[in-house]
Amino acid sequence: GENVEQHPSTLSVQEGDSAVIKCTYSDSASNYFPWYKQELGKGPQLIIDIRSNVGEKKDQRIAVTLNKTAKHFSLHITETQPEDSAVYFCAATPFTGNQFYFGTGTSLTVIP
Amino acid sequence: DADVTQTPRNRITKTGKRIMLECSQTKGHDRMYWYRQDPGLGLRLIYYSFDVKDINKGEISDGYSVSRQAQAKFSLSLESAIPNQTALYFCATSDGSTEAFFGQGTRLTVV
Helix, strand or coil: CCCEEEECCEEEEECCCCEEEEEEECCCCCCEEEEEEECCCCCCEEEEEEECCCCEEEECCEEEEEECCCCEEEEEECCCCHHHCEEEEEEEECCCCCCCEECCCEEEEEEC | CCCEEEECCEEEECCCCCEEEEEEECCCCCEEEEEEEECCCEEEEEEEEEECCEEEECCCCCCEEEEEEECCEEEEEECCCCHHHCEEEEEEEECCCCCCEECCCEEEEEC
């Protein structure tokens, strides 16, 4: 099955700086890559996703890049704010796959 | 109302007891999932179901069972709880082509 690795496990940045979280996957059949944000006491919520026919996608301060050849994708958060502090999970799945394969999570702390 | 509702939100139970976690969704999706979250291990799949008659084991199904009572309802049971099943449990649903929608989670402690 698919194996998704995520780094780093913890990340601290100063408010206003950028944060980058990286994930790799093993199954070349995976072609949908969502990113989830989990705030304290809540379930994960989708913040951005990318499909394999796209190399980059942006939504305001967040962006995701995908390199299918190297089998890695990254989340970029610019101009970080304290409310960005949360745990972030990457995931990979085939369109018609049975399940989402999650990374182990990154705990992001934005220091005011 | 939330798209995915889990009950209870918190539960403390004793070793050896049977416990059921319940999940209901209003998204109208066919696919439902149960995940377990442990620090440093991410979200691991316990069971998943594509429709009422379809139940599949996930990565860590030992010690758990599920029941899909209806399209909107998917429950997880621990037949005889043990302390290493102490974790945060999430139910999720998807239509199979886009994102998964998660519930708020159930924090289970087995003492």
